[in-house]
Amino acid sequence: xxxxxxxxxxxxxxxxxxxxxxxxxxxxxxxxxxxxxxxxxxxxxxxxxxxxxxxxxxxxxxxxxxxxxxxxxxxxxxxxxxxxxxxxxxxxxxxxxxxxxxxxxxxxxxxxxxxxxxxxxxxxxxxxxxxxxxxxxxxxxxxxxxxxxxxxxxxxxxxxxxxxxxxxxxxxxxxxxxxxxxxxxxxxxxxxxxxxxxxxxxxxxxxxxxxxxxxxxxxxxxxxxxxxxxxxxxxxxxxxxxxxxxxxxxxxxxxxxxxxxxxxxxxxxxxxxxxxxxxxxxxxxxxxxxxxxxxxxxxxxxxxxxxxxxxxxxxxxxxxxxxxxxxxxxxxxxxxxxxxxxxxxxxxxxxxxxxxxxxxxxxxxxxxxxxxxxxxxxxxxxxxxxxxxxxxxxxxxxxxxxxxxxxxxxxxxxxxxxxxxxxxxxxxxxxxxxxxxxxxxxxxxxxxxxxxxxxxxxxxxxxxxxxxxxxxxxxxxxxxxxxxxxxxxxxxxxxxxxxxxxxxxxxxxxxxxxxxxxxxxxxxxxxxxxxxxxxxxxxxxxxxxxxxxxxxxxxxxxxxxxxxxxxxxxxxxxxxxxxxxxxxxxxxxxxxxxxxxxxxxxxx
Ligand code: ASP
Ligand code: MG
Numbered sequence: 001x002x003x004x005x006x007x008x009x010x011x012x013x014x015x016x017x018x019x020x021x022x023x024x025x026x027x028x029x030x031x032x033x034x035x036x037x038x039x040x041x042x043x044x045x046x047x048x049x050x051x052x053x054x055x056x057x058x059x060x061x062x063x064x065x066x067x068x069x070x071x072x073x074x075x076x077x078x079x080x081x082x083x084x085x086x087x088x089x090x091x092x093x094x095x096x097x098x099x100x101x102x103x104x105x106x107x108x109x110x111x112x113x114x115x116x117x118x119x120x121x122x123x124x125x126x127x128x129x130x131x132x133x134x135x136x137x138x139x140x141x142x143x144x145x146x147x148x149x150x151x152x153x154x155x156x157x158x159x160x161x162x163x164x165x166x167x168x169x170x171x172x173x174x175x176x177x178x179x180x181x182x183x184x185x186x187x188x189x190x191x192x193x194x195x196x197x198x199x200x201x202x203x204x205x206x207x208x209x210x211x212x213x214x215x216x217x218x219x220x221x222x223x224x225x226x227x228x229x230x231x232x233x234x235x236x237x238x239x240x241x242x243x244x245x246x247x248x249x250x251x252x253x254x255x256x257x258x259x260x261x262x263x264x265x266x267x268x269x270x271x272x273x274x275x276x277x278x279x280x281x282x283x284x285x286x287x288x289x290x291x292x293x294x295x296x297x298x299x300x301x302x303x304x305x306x307x308x309x310x311x312x313x314x315x316x317x318x319x320x321x322x323x324x325x326x327x328x329x330x331x332x333x334x335x336x337x338x339x340x341x342x343x344x345x346x347x348x349x350x351x352x353x354x355x356x357x358x359x360x361x362x363x364x365x366x367x368x369x370x371x372x373x374x375x376x377x378x379x380x381x382x383x384x385x386x387x388x389x390x391x392x393x394x395x396x397x398x399x400x401x402x403x404x405x406x407x408x409x410x411x412x413x414x415x416x417x418x419x420x421x422x423x424x425x426x427x428x429x430x431x432x433x434x435x436x437x438x439x440x441x442x443x444x445x446x447x448x449x450x451x452x453x454x455x456x457x458x459x460x461x462x463x464x465x466x467x468x469x470x471x472x473x474x475x476x477x478x479x480x481x482x483x484x485x486x487x488x489x490x491x492x493x494x495x496x497x498x499x500x501x502x503x504x505x506x507x508x509x510x511x512x513x514x515x516x517x518x519x520x521x522x523x524x525x526x527x528x529x530x531x532x533x534x535x536x537x538x539x540x541x542x543x544x545x546x547x548x549x550x551x552x553x554x555x556x557x558x559x560x561x562x563x564x565x566x567x568x569x570x571x572x573x574x575x576x577x578x579x580x581x582x583x584x585x586x587x588x589x590x591x592x593x594x595x596x597x598x599x600x601x602x603x604x
Contacts, residue, residue: 002169003125004029007039007135007159011176011603012233013077014044022174022233023084026130030090035125037166039135039159040081042073047152063108067137067149071097074134074155082132092130095120097137097147102158104138104148111148112216112256113157114141116165135159153210156217161255164224171226173213174233176603179240180209182594183442185602188586190595194440196241199228201440203363203394204537204571208443213242219363220256223247260364260371261416266409267359268402270300271323272352272388273330274315274484278337279347280307283556285314285565290553291329293546297322301357301390301397302548302572304565305483306452306498311346313484314565315388317399320353327351350484355387356405359397359568360416370471372396372480377464378415382407385460391480392568436540438547439592444585445533446578448478449506450564453513454523455494458486462520466497469516475505479533479566479573489523498564500575503529531563532581534588535573542569554591560584 006026013019022038030036041047050069054061078094085092101117124131135155140146150157156173163171178193180202185191197205199222206215213230221228225247231239278284285304292299302316318326330349337347365371375396379386384407388399400408413419456462463482470477483496501509506527513525534555541547551572555562560583564575576584589595 002034003037003166004034005037005039005159005163005166005168005171006174007155007172008041008174008233009155009176010041010044010046012174013040013081016080019077019080020084023081023088023090025233026085027088027090030130036130037121037125037162037168038081038130038132039155039162040074040077040132041135041155043077046073046076064146067108067147070149071134071137071147074136078132078134085130085132090130091128092132093124094132096134097158098139098145100131100133102138102161103141104150106140106142106146107148108146109149110151111138111140113138113150113161115253115255116161118165121166133158133162153214154216156214157220157256160217160220160226160228163226164220164255165252169227171221171228173228173230175212175230176232176234177212178232178235178237178600179230180212180441181600182440183585183589184208184444185600187444187582188589188595189599190589190597191600192594192596192598193600194240195238196243197440198436198539199242199244200570201537201539202242204392204568205441205443206366206393207445208441215363215366216256218242223250259417260362260368261360261418262362262364263360264409264412264416264418265359265361266405267357268405269319270317270355270357270399271320272315272317272355272399273323273326274313274350275330275334275337276313276348276350276485277311277346278314280310280312280561282559282561284312284337285562286549286552286556288314288330288333289549291333292326293549295325295329296545297326297329298543298545299326299548300569301388301399302565302567303388303390303481304562305481305496306450306563307483307485307496315484317355317357317388323351323353352387354402355399356402357397357399358405358408358412359395360412361395363394366393367476369474369476370468372477373464373467373471374415375412376467378411379408380461380464382411383460384408385458386463386482389463389480389482390566390568391478392566392571392573395568397568437538438540438544439536439538439594441537442585442589442592442594443535443537444581446581447503448500448531448533449503450498450500450528450531450575451506451509451513452496452498452526453517454496455487455489456497456522457520458493458495463497465516465520466513469512470501470509473508473512475501475509477501479564479575481564481566492521494523500531500533530578531575532578532584533573533575534581534584535571536588536592537571539570548572550591551588554587555584558583558587560587
């Protein structure tokens, strides 16, 4: 008999009728020979309503009382569902988080699960009962046994953590959409349902999928190899499977990683090619990477930073063995990118050998400010200069001199408390099958603003100070790019640093950084609000030349100018003008053949 964990979200249990429908689905699953643990959310918008009540009483209610209040929502659902099951003749019992032994840290409103004591659930399952568990809540590990909640959307996390602890054969997340889609169907009606996605891809697509499946749940599934599927509770369609590789064995204590970073990766076989002062107009990146992919050269990191005037720098890394070929392509293209045939201060190629890439990764960094800053600070304390920075949702990569890499690795493992003996190589840490397409999904983010700081002295510690300050102000930073061009300013070599943050934080960041820039000898700080970020995500892009070129070409065909580029192994992001965001999203979604004819039914 297989053990299945099912989770039903708020809309799926939004009314008595729907709870009865869930009960029918649950008992059908039991009849087909499974034992079942069912995790439920609060009915409909209950949690929001409770938050509203609290706000009417206090503008800043204490977190302990909020947990006491919000945890009641789920308790209503478990009782009603358990009654509905008994009405159908299906033995069932409802249990709160505390009763099933979901032990969490003592952090009200954002507790992480430390461990689940499964004896009680097991006892009821053995009696043939369906165990109905309140999602989103737990009990603290301190002697006071406080009720805690896991943070909004936390029921997914409860479900996957239970599946991991009980070694369930699968975990099914029932929601009001048919699964994970290739992009936002409100913007691109041709968006299609995916049959499968890897957990790594899902994490990089967090901004697309987070409403459907909480990133913390995805991380637990990946770490414990939980077989996970997201599907609609309105139909019998198979939904989207979230696949994870066979994980290495891990203890069941400390189930949710309380650390923001769970891996440090090092890649020593890297060389850099940079094109300086290329014209800032549509089609340049497409042309460069198009030519490079025709030469079958696979590029790894790509960054493009912004500049005063009308030129950009584009830099990329390759494995050292193909550096000559990559350099030759760049050299061949550079003259054609000069505005005047003889202008020697334009389009210049520089290469760097003997460099290494160090990266930190972990879903815990989503929405947690200060992780990148801590990495930069750690490197600067070790006296290591950062040559390139590239960031994604769950990863920060820095290019440094190869001779610094042992020191960097040691310092980062110490700072983030990651065991350096179990370091996965970057590529082995990412799951991919023969079938994995180069691009799984495309996302648009229109809520970001771009800040740029000019003339940052090229010394260790500058990035650490800038991003340390933002972290102190509780501002999460997204894309970070450091310019390649080095300009001498007051006898000091300087670079520009640009990054994106949420638009709501732009004013605060601007005033704080203007102050700091004065004190540490940087130039002007500028803000641009009218930007959009378009990203492609796919594990199949690893080792496959031409994916970046195709992305940039799709934008060039629409005459869309690329303002910034950053990448991780499985993600490429471009900043474009805000008004071109949707057009860019559609063009890129089309270019990778993700568009389909079938219209996906979405709830209103
Ligand atoms: N009821 C909680 C919320 O609305 C938890 C959940 O539904 O996942 O955030
Ligand atoms: Mg949810």
